[in-house]
Amino acid sequence: MRMSVVPLRSDKTESQAVAPARQRAVGIATSVAERIAKLADKTATKTATSTAVAASKSGIARAVEIGRDNVLPEIERTGAKLKERTRPDRLRNDYRDYLLMLHDRVLDPPVESLFFKATKAPVALAGLTIRGNNREHGHDYRPSPCSLFEWTVAAINYDLSRLTFVDYGAGKGRVLLLASQHPFQAIGGIEFAEELHDDATMNLAQFPRSRMKCRNVECVLDDAAALGPPEGESVHYFFNPFSREVFAEVLHNLVVSYRKRPRRLYLILIEPVATDLIDNSGVFQRLELPLIERIKVRLFSPYEVVLYRSLA
Numbered sequence: 001m002r003m004s005v006v007p008l009r010s011d012k013t014e015s016q017a018v019a020p021a022r023q024r025a026v027g028i029a030t031s032v033a034e035r036i037a038k039l040a041d042k043t044a045t046k047t048a049t050s051t052a053v054a055a056s057k058s059g060i061a062r063a064v065e066i067g068r069d070n071v072l073p074e075i076e077r078t079g080a081k082l083k084e085r086t087r088p089d090r091l092r093n094d095y096r097d098y099l100l101m102l103h104d105r106v107l108d109p110p111v112e113s114l115f116f117k118a119t120k121a122p123v124a125l126a127g128l129t130i131r132g133n134n135r136e137h138g139h140d141y142r143p144s145p146c147s148l149f150e151w152t153v154a155a156i157n158y159d160l161s162r163l164t165f166v167d168y169g170a171g172k173g174r175v176l177l178l179a180s181q182h183p184f185q186a187i188g189g190i191e192f193a194e195e196l197h198d199d200a201t202m203n204l205a206q207f208p209r210s211r212m213k214c215r216n217v218e219c220v221l222d223d224a225a226a227l228g229p230p231e232g233e234s235v236h237y238f239f240n241p242f243s244r245e246v247f248a249e250v251l252h253n254l255v256v257s258y259r260k261r262p263r264r265l266y267l268i269l270i271e272p273v274a275t276d277l278i279d280n281s282g283v284f285q286r287l288e289l290p291l292i293e294r295i296k297v298r299l300f301s302p303y304e305v306v307l308y309r310s311l312a
């Protein structure tokens with residue numbers, strides 16, 4: 001077959017013949033360009049996406065890091081605090097503080113206003129002048145809540161005029177004067193800190209006589225372990241004044257005296273330190289408070305209250 005290099009003859013002009021081919025070429029070029037542009041677009045989107053993904057990955061990693069370093073420890077700290085605050089003994093303490101505030105601000109003030117020397121503030125024994133050798137066994141001065149005292153006296157189901165009332169560690173005389181508003185036969189206190197005893201003496205001297213149902217009231221400056229109990233029937237009041245060791249001596253004196261002359265003795269213990277010694281003395285039996293007082297103490301006493309009576 002013969003091949004010719006001479007272009008085939010055509011009736012169209014050259015430019016007329018080239019135009020469609022050029023158009024086709026332009027068309028192809030355009031479509032290729034469009035595809036390349038789309039591809040480029042896709043590539044750009046991909047790049048942007050992967051950049052964003054990488055950024056968010058590192059952001060998340062950073063957030064986790066910050067969380068681990070700051071948020072988690074804070075959550076742990078808060079959890080620990082919550083756990084600590086809701087521990088039963090902690091809740092009991094918080095409730096006790098609340099009750100102390102209730103007594104101090106609401107229930108005590110009407111009585112406190114009657115004292116010449118204020119009795120409500122606690123006083124540390126350090127720095128006070130102490131009689132005897134039991135300084136390190138003594139507990140700091142704190143007043144009995146007035147209402148609590150009244151609930152304990154109301155729990156004594158006996159003719160009060162037959163009883164002598166004794167406060168061991170009488171402080172500034174608050175309890176002696178609260179007791180004086182009941183018809184006890186006599187009232188005595190013993191306090192080993194001179195400065196507190198001085199205030200108690202002032203308070204006894206200045207207390208309105210019209211309020212006293214018992215005016216036979218005195219306070220002795222001495223160590224409670226040196227005191228022998230009264231001969232007759234009596235109530236012995238302890239608001240956690242001293243250690244178990246001193247309490248054992250005082251109890252021993254009571255037991256010896258009782259064995260010589262069996263008689264009606266009551267013990268009132270607020271925040272007791274050694275009830276096992278009393279239980280094992282063979283002289284006292286534990287009494288349940290009457291229902292009303294039991295409810296009051298259970299709901300509103302900041303301190304444990306225990307009542308005993310001698311077997312006679």
Ligand SMILES: C[S@@+](CC[C@H](N)C(=O)[O-])C[C@H]1O[C@@H](n2cnc3c(N)ncnc32)[C@H](O)[C@@H]1O
Nearest residue numbers: 138141142143144169171191192223224239241
């Ligand atoms: C918790 S205060 C009670 C004060 C008061 N009886 C009252 O209930 O309001 C304890 C008191 O016991 C006194 N005290 C501590 N050891 C004593 C001791 N061996 N002899 C006498 N008093 C003592 C302290 O000086 C303090 O005044």
